[in-house]
Amino acid sequence: MITVELSATALAATRFGLSPLMEIGTVLNQWHPQARRGARWAHAARDTVVRHDLRLLAGFLGQHRGYVPDFLNPLPAGYDADVDRELHEVATTPPEQVAAELAAWVRGKRGTGPQSARHARPVLECLHHGEEVFAQRLADELALFWAHFLAPRWPTVHRRLEADVDRRAKAAARDGLGALLGGLDRTTRWHDGALHVTRPFHRTVRETTGLLLLPSTLAGHVGVGIDPLGVRPVHLVYPATATPSTRHLGDVLGHTRTALLQDLDVPRTTAELARRHHLAPSTVSYHLGRLHRAGMVQRTRTANTVRYHRR
Missing domain, CATH: 1.10.10.10 (Winged helix-like DNA-binding domain superfamily/Winged helix DNA-binding domain)
Incomplete structure (x- = not known):
């Protein structure tokens, strides 16, 4: 169980955000061929990576049980993020952040098998050219993935994300933020002033600045983002609910x-x-x-x- 304790300031500053790169990050974090929603997009995502020889992204793809470096999907500063600004932020990530997060990623890869090691090799080879080169090349691959996989779908995706935010904001106005947070999906519950997310391990964190809610059309479950350095706020990537057609x-x-x-x-x-x-x-x-x-x-x-x- 992950328990997120929210100060009064954090609860008051809770907000939504829409992010193209966070939606791509969901592919990297939650991609799995047997995922509940995988049939809709997993094959298209993999085809895009293979067709355009996106070797760095291939190294991260499928790490749904591991760690994907945070700088791949920067948190939106405002409500509706601009993809070009997000890509620039990835390309200009401070070298020390790239080094620290990739070191954590490498530690998580140990003992994961020969196939995983083979996918990781291009990442490590590129890193030999320096963190700045790595960040720029990764931003270039993300831009290609965006252009060929997500950009054609983005108008429809964006409408769904906006509709989800509208519905949940209305629910929060009627029933309170606790009901909103407890209803993100079947794994979340609001109890005793804290958000509880069902997981097979236990961790408690306290957020004092603000909670960021990021709807995703690709997420199969709520993902909890916790920065070990405490620089980024706790953020939740959660499944956006679709509005079913009620005709007939x-x-x-x-x-x-x-x-x-x-x-x-x-x-x-x-x-x-x-x-x-x-x-x-x-x-x-x-x-x-x-x-x-x-x-x-x-x-x-x-x-x-x-x-x-x-x-």
């Missing part, structure tokens, strides 16, 4: 379930839905159970309150 859903799901599903753009309790739709709580509970088993809604618990929201 009534013919498939039935009009009661369709109405409930359409009303779950923000998290709601069974009692709230029953009141809004003039239904018995037991009826709402039954339909929500069917929608949950079908994977169309997810539920989150904050203290003793269970809320449902649309995936």
Whole structure:
């Protein structure tokens, strides 16, 4: 379990950010051929890396259980990051930061097998030319990956990210930041003034400056970014919820379930839905159970309150 304790200042400064390079970073951090969302984009990502001979990115691809250097995906300073500015930030990363983060990456590669070592070789060979050259070449590869993989998809991706932020901001206005944080996905829970993220290990950190929330259309689960030096704020890359098309859903799901599903753009309790739709709580509970088993809604618990929201 990762526990993120938030000071009052950090909670007040919690914000969203949209970042093209963070979306690419999700490919590097969470790519896996059997990932739940992998079928949509994993093959296209790998084809892009192979076709354009992006050897440095190939060295990092598939490190979903390891560490990918933070400088590959700088945190957006504002709400909506500009990709050219982000690429410039990667290219001009201070040499000492490149060296420290790549050293941590190399330590994490030890004992990972011959195939992993083969992919890492171009990274280490390029590093022999110096950290500044390495940062520039990595920025060039990221630019190619952006141009051929993500840029054609970005208008659609951006609309989905914006829609997710709009929905969650509305939910926060209605139910509070705790409900927002606890409802990022099935692994997050807000309890006793802290955010708890389910993981197979235990770590507690305290964030005092601000929490950054980064929606991603490619993330399969919430990723927690913790800077060991404490320079970057704690940030969460979380799965952006899609807005399902409700056209003709009534013919498939039935009009009661369709109405409930359409009303779950923000998290709601069974009692709230029953009141809004003039239904018995037991009826709402039954339909929500069917929608949950079908994977169309997810539920989150904050203290003793269970809320449902649309995936």
